[in-house]
Amino acid sequence: MTQERFRKLAAATLVITLGVILWGAFVRATGSGAGCGAHWPMCNGEVLPRAPGTATLIEFTHRLTSGIAFLLVLLQFVWARRAFPSRHPARAGAAASLFFMITEAAVGALLVVFEYVADNASAGRAVWMAVHLINTFLLLGAMTCTFWWARGGAPVRFRGQGSTAVMLVAALVATLLVGVTGAIAALGDTLFTANSLAEGIAQDFSPTAHFLVQLRTLHPVNAALTAAYLLMLRSVIPARRPSPAVRRLANATGAIVVLQIGVGIVNLVLLAPVSLQLVHLLLADALWMSLVLLTAAALASPETAQTPPAGEPMAAFGREAG
Known part of the structure; x- marks a missing residue:
């Protein structure tokens, strides 16, 4: 588990996470956030949706790619602890990235479960959209710093x-x-x-x-x-x-x-x-x-x-x- 390979993992994880964030915006812009109903992590009560419509495919794809990003951030955390010595800033960045990825998933789940999606125009949705945006930026910041510190x-x-x-x-x-x-x-x-x-x-x-x-x-x-x-x-x-x-x-x-x-x-x-x-x-x-x-x-x-x-x-x- 070399530091050079860790840098490649950190860069790839950041790029993939950016893609997930953009797809999440596509979910919101197309009104597809209710594509899996008010179910999480299941989609309309199923592990794999049967005969899904367009909105379901869009939302389910977002969940799948989010899961991949989560696993990559978890791998990054474990790898950082093996590749870098104690107190190295890359380890702190990887830990922060994992924390904000967990809270990102929690906020996403809350938006679905409380139906702050699709045509919901409530103040609650606006508040949690703001929280979601702040957490996303903090996640990106932590991942960016992890890559920066891993490069020296x-x-x-x-x-x-x-x-x-x-x-x-x-x-x-x-x-x-x-x-x-x-x-x-x-x-x-x-x-x-x-x-x-x-x-x-x-x-x-x-x-x-x-x-x-x-x-x-x-x-x-x-x-x-x-x-x-x-x-x-x-x-x-x-x-x-x-x-x-x-x-x-x-x-x-x-x-x-x-x-x-x-x-x-x-x-x-x-x-x-x-x-x-x-x-x-x-x-x-x-x-x-x-x-x-x-x-x-x-x-x-x-x-x-x-x-x-x-x-x-x-x-x-x-x-x-x-």
């Missing part, structure tokens, strides 16, 4: 980092909030469709509109403010932590922010088609991962800091997974 990244140290740590933590929290408002906006777009942009805007500001429709306005405002802040950090953080890894990650974060703004505007104008919703979510995940890596590199313990080997941190995911 130094452990993070917050003490003594001054305002740099405060700025980066604020960026992480702000990005989480953008994700939460985005999840609620996507739910509102799915349940309350508009025939035109003008009609959608009129719905957003109507005093009689459903609360999920009214909350849609929070996302673009929150996203614009956070984007401006992240673009500011693109210049500030490399100046404070002048290392090649920090500079590359700051540039990657800034580039993803600009691309995400463009996709978000097109998504709004085109009334959030399913395909563009998935692209928007993928970029949100990529932005979160890049920001997590930037934080890890900028706040690395100086006495153990080193640049992970062989090239760009983000590009390394594809090489290791392959």
